[in-house]
Amino acid sequence: MRCTHCGAIIPDDMLWCPECGMEVQIVPDYNPLEDVLAQEVKGSVEDATRQIRTDDIRRYRREGSREYSNSTRVLSQGELDEIRARRNAAMRQGRREGRNTTGSMRQSARGTTGNMRQASRNTTGSIRQDRADTGSMRRQATGTIHQRSEAEERRRQQIARKKRLAKKRRQRALIIFLLLIILAGVLGFVYYQNSYEGQIRKGNQALQSSDYSLAESYYKKAINKSSKKAEAYTGLSKVYIQQDDLEEAETVFTTAIASQPSNVELYKAAIQFYVDTKQLLKISELLADCEYDEVLEGVKDYVSKEPQFSLEEGTYEEVQQVTLSSDGGTIYYTDDGSEPDTSSKKYTEPILLKEEGSHVIKAITVNKKKVPSLTAARTYVIQLPIADAPSVTPSTGQYETASKITITVPEGYTAYYTTDNTDPTDPAVTPEEYTGPIDMPEGQTMFSAVLKNNNTGKYTQVTKRNYMLEITQ
Template sequence: MKCRYCKAEIPEGELYCKKCGREVQIVPDYNPLEEMLTAQIQLDGNEQESELDQYINQKRRNNNRTGQSAGRNTGSTGRGAGRNTGRSASRTAANTTGRRMTVNTTGQMLTEKERRKRQSARAARKKALRRKRRIVLLIMAAIVVLAGAGFYVVYQNSYNGIMKKAQKATQSKDYTTAEAYYKQAISKNTKKADAYTGLADVYLSQDKTDEGTTLFEEAVSKQSGNVELYKACMDFYLKSDQNMKIPELLDSVSDSMLEKLNDYVVDEPKFSLEDSTTYDDVQKLLLTADKDTIYYTTDGTDPDLTSTKYTSEGIQISEGETTIKAIAVNKKGVPSSISKKVYTVEFPVEDAPAVSPSTGQYEEAVQIEVKVPEGYTAYYTTDGTDPTTASTKYTGPIDMPKGETLFKVVLVNGKGRMSGITTRNYMYDNQ
C-alpha cells in the first residue's frame, strides 16, 4: 500500500507513513451491525478522547507561547521576523525535548507518545467490537436453538405431529398406541377426516368393524355439513364390505350436500316394464344402467354385490306375482339405491270343465268323464261339496255310483288358479 500524499510504500498494519508522518486512511467494508457497535464504542470512548484532545491542545498553546517569547527576545520590530523567529524557536524547543513530531491528515502536530495513545485506543475499540460481535452471534445462535426446540415441542403436540406418531405406530402394528394417538388427534381437531380414517383402519385391522362403523356414523351425525368426513365414511364402508350402507347414508343428506358428494351417487337401474298393469302372458324384463353393473333378485330380498348379475338376456316374468329388486354398482363398488317393481302375470283361466254324461237318470252302468286341458288338473267330489286341491284328483273315467250322486269337478292350473265348477246330478238304478 502507498501513501496518498508522498507515494512512499507503507508496510501492512502501519497506521502512519514513516516518511511524511501522515495518517493512513483505511476504508473498511460497510457492515450495518459493525457500524452500530462501533457507534456504541465511540460513545463509550468519548471521555477518553476528550482527555487526549485536551492534552494536544495544551501542547499547541505551549508551543505557540514559546515561539512568541523567542520572537520578542530577538528585538525584531517586524511582525514577519517575529513569526519566523517564533517558528524557529518552536522547532528548536521541540527538538530539545527529544520528542519526535508527526503530522496527521488534518495538519495537527502529534508526538510519538500521542500517536501511540491513539493507536492503543483504536486497538481497544476494535477488541471491544469483536467481543460484542461474538456476544451478538452467541445470542443469535441461542435464539435459533431455543426457537428450534420450541417449534419441535409445539409440532410434536400439534395435530400434524400427533398424526405422524399415530401413523408410525400403525405401520409398526402397535395398534394400542396408534389408537390412543388417533383419538388424541380427533380431540385436537374434530373436523379433520384423516384422523377418523386412521382410527377406523386400526379398528378394521383388529376385526373391529362395528367400532369403526360407529365412529363414523356418530361423527357424521354431529357434522352434517362436513363433506370430507362423509367421503371418509363412505370409503370406510367400501373397505369394510358395507357397500349397501352408502345409499342409505346418502338418503339422509340434503340436496346441496348430495351435489358435493356426486362421486358417490349412482343412478338406479331402469326397468323396461311398468308394474301398474296385470299381464296375461310371460314377460321379458330388461334392465339398463349407464356403464354400471346391475345385480338383482326375484324373491323379494334386497340385492347386493353377491346377488345375480344381470345380463343382456333379460329376466323372464312368469305367471303369478314376481318381485324384482335391482341395484346399479359403479367401478368403485358404490351401489345405487334399490329399485323395486312387482309384476303380476295371470293366464286366462279355462271355463268350467266339460263333463259327460249330462245330468239324468240311468238304468245301465255308465262312466263319468272329465275333459282336462293341458296344464290343468281336475279335482272332484261326489257328496255335493265344492271341490278343492284337497279333493279327489281326477285321473280318468269314473264309474257312476249307484243311487243319487251330486258330482262336482274343478280345473286347477299350475299356479293354483281354479276354473269354474261343473255340477252334475246323477240317478243310477240298475234294477
C-alpha cells in the same frame, strides 16, 4: 525526514520507512548556511574592505531555510565528501592569498579589523542563531512528526477498537439470534408435541408398537383438539380394526358423521374404511341418508344410485314387460325374490312377465368404483281372466246318423277331451288334445272337454256331453 523511495515522512527514531519498508540511509545533515558562511569568508579575504551585510545574511538564511524546509533530497556520501573537499580547498586558497596580501593590507586592514571582527561576531551570532532556529525547526518538525505518528497511532487504535467493538456486537447479536432460534425450536417442539399433529404422530407410533390403549388415548386427544379433521378418526378406527372389532371401528365414523353431517372429510374417511374392510354395500347405505349436496358432490365417484323400473307395482290381467335403467354402471337383478349381487342375472333386455301369479323383481347398480347401490324391488301380479267352459257341439242327445263333435277354442287356449267319462284335468288322466272336429263314437259316449290357458296353464271348467249314436239301416 522523507523516504527517498515513496516520499513518506520517516520518524527520527526509525531506521526504515513505515510505508514501503525500505532502509533509511543515514547521512549528515546539509545546512546551506555553512556554504553562505564559506562564501562570505572567501569574499572577505578577497575583498577585505567589503563588509558582510546583515540583510544579505538574512536573505541567504531565508532562502536557505526555504530550500532546506522544501528539500527532500538525501546526499550520498560521495557527494558530501566532494562538497567538503571543495569547501576546504577554497578556504586554503583564501588563506594563502590572505598571507600574500597581509603585509600590504595589514595597515589598511587594521582600520577595518575592528569592523570586520564586529561584523564577524555579528555574522557568527547570526549563524549561531540560524543554527539554533534550524534546531528549533527540526525539533518542531520532529515533534510534529511524533504528534502525527501518535495521532495516526491513536486513529489506528480507535479504528481497531471500533472493529473489535463491531465484531463483539456481531458476535453478541449472533449469539442472541442463535439463542432465539434454539428457544423458538424448543417452544415449537413443545407446541408440536401437544398439537393435533403431534398427538397423531404419537398415536401412529403407539399403533405401530401395538400399544392399542396408548394409541387410542392419543387419537382421542387429537379429536378433542380438532374434531373436524378426519385423520384422528381414521387412526382410532385402525386401533379397533387391528383388534378385529369392525363394529366399533365403524361406530367411530357413524358417530362423528351424526354430529357433523356436512363434513365431507369425515365421509371420505368413512368410505375409505368401508373400501379397506370390503364393505362396499355400506357406502351406499351411508350416502343414502346424506342430505347435503356438497357432500354428495365431494364423494360423487362413490355414489351408486338404484336402478329405475319402467312399470309401477300392481296387478295386471295380461302379459307385461319391465324395463330397467340407471345413470351409469351395470345392473344386476333377480326375479325369484332373492337379493341381487354381481353374480346375479345381468340386465341386457326387458323382462317379460307372461305367467300368472306374483313376480318379485330386485335389482342393483354397480358403479365404476365397484360400489353396489341399494336394492330396488318391485312386485307385479299377473292374473289373466278365466274363460268359460268350452263350447261343445252337438249337444247331448241320441243320434241315428254319424256326426262330428266340435270344440270352440278361443285364442291363447288349448282344448283337451276324454270319451270315457274321466276328468281331463286329473293329473292321472292323459287327455287327448283337440286339433279339429272328431267323429262321434257309436254307442253311448260320455264326452268331457276342457280349455287350458297357454300362459298360465290353468284349466277352465269341464264341459260334458252324453251321446248315444245308433245308426239305422
